[in-house]
Structures are given as C-alpha cells and as structure tokens.
Amino acid sequence: MKQCSICGADYDETVPLDSVFHEAGAWLAEEVWQDAGQLCPRCLENRAQLAMMYAHDCNQ
Numbered sequence: 001m002k003q004c005s006i007c008g009a010d011y012d013e014t015v016p017l018d019s020v021f022h023e024a025g026a027w028l029a030e031e032v033w034q035d036a037g038q039l040c041p042r043c044l045e046n047r048a049q050l051a052m053m054y055a056h057d058c059n060q
Contacts, residue, residue: 004040024048
C-alpha cells in the first residue's frame with residue numbers, strides 16, 4: 001500500500017488502471033508533473049479531467 005501525495009489516501013499501486021482518465025492522469029504524472037507513482041487512481045482521474053478542461057497547454 002502507498003499513500004497518495006495529493007489526498008493522503010492509501011491505495012494499492014498494483015491495481016490496473018481501468019479508464020482512459022486514469023491512463024491520461026498517469027501520463028500527465030509522468031510527463032508533465034514528474035510525480036508518477038505517487039498518486040491514487042482517484043487523483044489521477046481528477047487530474048486528467050481538470051487538465052482536459054483547464055490546462056490548454058497540455059492539450060496541444
């Protein structure tokens with residue numbers, strides 16, 4: 001179990017990502033914010049949805 005660096009929730013990092021938002025959030029964590037492996041699936045999904053709406057520099 002790991003602890004999410006954003007919300008503090010415990011999560012199992014071995015559980016596969018099951019949505020396109022999880023995958024997009026994982027990509028953003030690795031390529032944009034360099035915090036891959038530190039976020040829970042819920043925060044990954046939220047980050048991807050927020051980036052889609054507001055981070056226009058990532059959508060080019």
